[in-house]
Amino acid sequence: MRLSSAPTADRGRRDFLKLGFTGSALLAGGALTAGLSGCSRAIEPAAGYRFLRSGDAALFAAIAPAILGGALPQNGRAAHLQALLQRLDGTCSHLQSPAHTQLRQLFDLLDAGLTRRLTTGVSAPWAQAESAQVQRFIERWRSSSVGLFNSGYRVLAKLVTASWMQTEGGQRACGYPGPWAPMFAAVNA
Numbered sequence: 001m002r003l004s005s006a007p008t009a010d011r012g013r014r015d016f017l018k019l020g021f022t023g024s025a026l027l028a029g030g031a032l033t034a035g036l037s038g039c040s041r042a043i044e045p046a047a048g049y050r051f052l053r054s055g056d057a058a059l060f061a062a063i064a065p066a067i068l069g070g071a072l073p074q075n076g077r078a079a080h081l082q083a084l085l086q087r088l089d090g091t092c093s094h095l096q097s098p099a100h101t102q103l104r105q106l107f108d109l110l111d112a113g114l115t116r117r118l119t120t121g122v123s124a125p126w127a128q129a130e131s132a133q134v135q136r137f138i139e140r141w142r143s144s145s146v147g148l149f150n151s152g153y154r155v156l157a158k159l160v161t162a163s164w165m166q167t168e169g170g171q172r173a174c175g176y177p178g179p180w181a182p183m184f185a186a187v188n189a
Contacts, residue, residue: 023148050093055111058126066138067160071173080169088163
């Protein structure tokens with residue numbers, strides 16, 4: 001009697017091939033959707049931004065509360081989000097060209113209707129997305145077994161948290177008192 005069990009190496013290779021196929025299919029679907037919907041043409045940044053387009057700003061305005069949780073104050077939330085978006089835009093605009101390309105691919109994937117629905121479960125545009133849907137999307141990508149989603153989550157979370165910490169509201173929320181006054185005066189004299 002012969003017991004048939006797949007060797008571990010074959011299983012790992014199959015899982016790797018499945019992951020590669022899934023990632024390729026998602027990217028191809030995103031490119032096809034972008035091409036058919038006209039998203040493949042260069043779109044200028046939104047008014048007041050150097051890098052973020054209007055869809056990108058709506059994405060970050062929707063996901064920032066889910067990522068920051070209670071650190072984002074309810075009082076004056078719109079002003080805090082605007083400050084965060086300005087810092088995030090500055091951070092993104094100072095990245096090198098390869099990073100710009102990768103960020104654009106991620107933002108396009110999350111902005112195109114079909115790929116947004118398939119990859120995030122959020123059917124409405126980001127500006128109209130329900131906070132519960134956005135929270136589920138963040139949790140799903142954070143704990144996903146698909147490495148591309150984990151990487152996407154980490155990029156989004158790091159951009160949001162780093163940009164938040166650059167704002168006065170973010171510094172107050174974590175208890176940062178600001179630079180030591182004598183040192184600040186000496187350096188900026």
